[in-house]
Structure formats: C-alpha cells, structure tokens
Amino acid sequence: MRFITTISLLAGTALAIPTGPSTSTSVPAPSTTPSANIDDLLPPIVPVNPRSGNEELIQKLILAPTQQDRAKLLNEPGDFIFDFNEAGAPESSEAKGLGGFSIAAHAKTMPALIGNGASMTLGFLGPCGMNTAHVHNRATELNVVVKGRLVTNFVLENGAKPVENTLSLYQMAAFPQGAIHQEFNPDCEDTVFVAGFNSADPGVSQVAQNFFSLRGDVVQATLGGIQTLNGQDLESFREMIPANIALGIEACLAKCGLQKNAKRSVNELL
Numbered sequence: 001m002r003f004i005t006t007i008s009l010l011a012g013t014a015l016a017i018p019t020g021p022s023t024s025t026s027v028p029a030p031s032t033t034p035s036a037n038i039d040d041l042l043p044p045i046v047p048v049n050p051r052s053g054n055e056e057l058i059q060k061l062i063l064a065p066t067q068q069d070r071a072k073l074l075n076e077p078g079d080f081i082f083d084f085n086e087a088g089a090p091e092s093s094e095a096k097g098l099g100g101f102s103i104a105a106h107a108k109t110m111p112a113l114i115g116n117g118a119s120m121t122l123g124f125l126g127p128c129g130m131n132t133a134h135v136h137n138r139a140t141e142l143n144v145v146v147k148g149r150l151v152t153n154f155v156l157e158n159g160a161k162p163v164e165n166t167l168s169l170y171q172m173a174a175f176p177q178g179a180i181h182q183e184f185n186p187d188c189e190d191t192v193f194v195a196g197f198n199s200a201d202p203g204v205s206q207v208a209q210n211f212f213s214l215r216g217d218v219v220q221a222t223l224g225g226i227q228t229l230n231g232q233d234l235e236s237f238r239e240m241i242p243a244n245i246a247l248g249i250e251a252c253l254a255k256c257g258l259q260k261n262a263k264r265s266v267n268e269l270l
Contacts, residue, residue: 046078052090052109061114070115079112084122097243099129099185107200114200121195123183123245125150127256129191130184130248132206139202141175141195143167143183148191154181180207184248188256212238 051057057073064070074080082105083089093109095102106119113119119139123131125148133153143152145167152173155162166186167173175181185191212219247253253260 043077046076046081048078048081048083048088049090049110049112050076050078051111053092054111058108058111058114061111064115067115074112082110082120086124095244097245097247099245099247100125100190101245102131106197106202116200117198119197119200119202121197123191123193123195125183125185125191125193125245127188127190128185128248128252128258130246131182132208132242132244132246133180133182134207134244135178135180135203135205136175136197137203137205138177139197139199140177141181141197141202142172143175143193143195144172145169146192146194148185148189149187150183150191150193151186152181152183154179184252186248186252206244208241209244212241 060073061070064073084103084105086094086101086103089103090109093104093106100123102121102123104119104121105113107114110119125131143150147169149169150167150173151164152167152175153162153164154173154175156176156179165173173183183193211222247258247260250260252258
C-alpha cells in the first residue's frame with residue numbers, strides 16, 4: 001500500500017509541474033522587408049594579380065623566414081587571384097604556337113605561390129594541337145582534361161617502357177618528375193587541360209628545341225653521324241622546329257583538313 005501511495009504522489013507531482021509557453025506550429029507571415037541584393041553582399045572586385053613579375057617582392061618573399069612574414073608582404077587582395085584568360089594572363093606565362101597556347105601560374109607570374117609548393121598551367125589546344133615533348137625539372141605533373149580529349153605519352157628514364165593513353169573528359173594523367181612527356185588533341189574541336197604541379201617553380205625544358213641548341217658536332221654524333229646535318233643544315237633544322245604549342249600528327253591534320261606547319265618537313269630537309 002505504501003508503494004502504491006508513493007507512485008500516486010510522484011505521478012501527481014509530475015502532473016503539477018508547470019509547462020512552458022505553448023509553441024505554435026503555424027507558419028509565420030512572410031516578412032515585408034525586401035531581401036538584400038546578392039551582388040551588394042559580394043567582396044569588391046580588385047585588380048587581379050597586380051604584382052606579377054615584381055622582382056623586389058619576389059626576392060622579399062623568397063627571403064622571408066616564415067609564412068606569416070610572407071602573408072604580411074602579400075597585402076593586396078588581388079595577390080591571391082590569377083587570371084587564366086588569355087587577355088588577362090601575364091605575358092611571360094604563355095607558350096603560343098600554331099596549335100594553341102598555355103598559361104602558367106608559377107612563382108614569377110604569381111608571387112603568392114612562393115613558399116606554398118604548388119603551381120598550375122592551363123593548356124588550350126586547338127584542333128590537332130600538340131604540347132611538344134618536354135620535361136618538368138622540379139615537379140610531378142597531374143594533368144586533368146576539362147574539355148575534349150587528350151592523348152598522352154611519357155617515358156620515365158632509360159630502360160623504362162613508354163606509357164601512352166587517351167584521356168576523356170575529367171580523366172587525369174600523372175607525369176613523374178623528370179619524365180619526358182607530351183600531350184596532343186586528336187580531334188577537330190578544342191581541348192582544354194589543367195595541369196597541377198608540386199612546386200612553385202616546376203621548370204620546363206622542351207626536348208627537341210633544347211637538344212638542337214647543343215653544339216652542332218654533338219648533335220650530329222648523337223644522331224649517328226648523319227652527314228647531311230652539317231653546320232649549315234643544322235641551323236636550318238633549328239629554325240624548322242615549330243614553337244610550342246605546335247600542330248600535331250599528320251593523321252589528325254588530314255582528318256581535320258588542316259595544313260602542316262609553314263616550315264619545311266624533316267624529309268624535305270634530309
């Protein structure tokens with residue numbers, strides 16, 4: 001009986017606890033205050049990357065002992081923005097030829113990258129455009145196709161088997177640091193790729209252009225002593241090498257109805 005009485009008292013106490021104000025589930029009336037224009041809430045538009053190539057700033061950033069010190073030097077909002085549009089990119093960042101162009105954000109063209117271990121290039125390849133064989137001296141490249149298709153080739157070092165692939169939209173190729181590699185657009189529409197690097201100064205060395213810049217007798221000996229490549233012929237050959245980005249393989253040119261580079265072919269020279 002005492003147990004039952006206790007339970008009854010507790011139940012009565014619980015029922016006697018005052019409740020808070022009742023909550024309504026009705027939908028409130030819409031506010032009559034006009035909402036702010038989203039454009040009015042955005043940060044102001046500032047000059048983009050205004051100190052590209054500023055050697056004084058670059059030297060200070062390189063010598064700064066900490067990231068905090070570098071942040072104090074990068075005190076303009078536009079320092080952290082880069083424009084990959086052809087008209088907005090720094091002139092020194094472009095490689096331009098008959099097959100398209102590329103724009104690079106690296107330590108010189110975007111000083112804010114100094115100390116952050118990264119850089120990026122966008123390549124715009126026209127029909128049959130080819131980014132000719134080259135090496136990045138100080139970085140591995142991750143290359144993502146964001147428009148069209150891309151054929152890639154690379155060879156890592158002596159004794160390694162060459163690797164080649166055809167990439168579709170949003171697929172990525174990896175080119176290890178120091179590997180000779182190239183990319184070309186096999187189609188008659190434009191291709192765009194984004195290449196990221198694990199260095200603010202990845203470097204680039206075009207294989208053909210730099211090989212034929214060596215001494216003439218060295219080039220001739222390397223090619224097995226081809227007699228037609230005397231000093232005079234070699235100078236003509238150097239002039240024949242197209243600027244990167246070049247027009248690509250003949251099968252693609254024929255498919256798209258494009259003409260070869262205006263300069264003579266290798267067969268015409270040799």
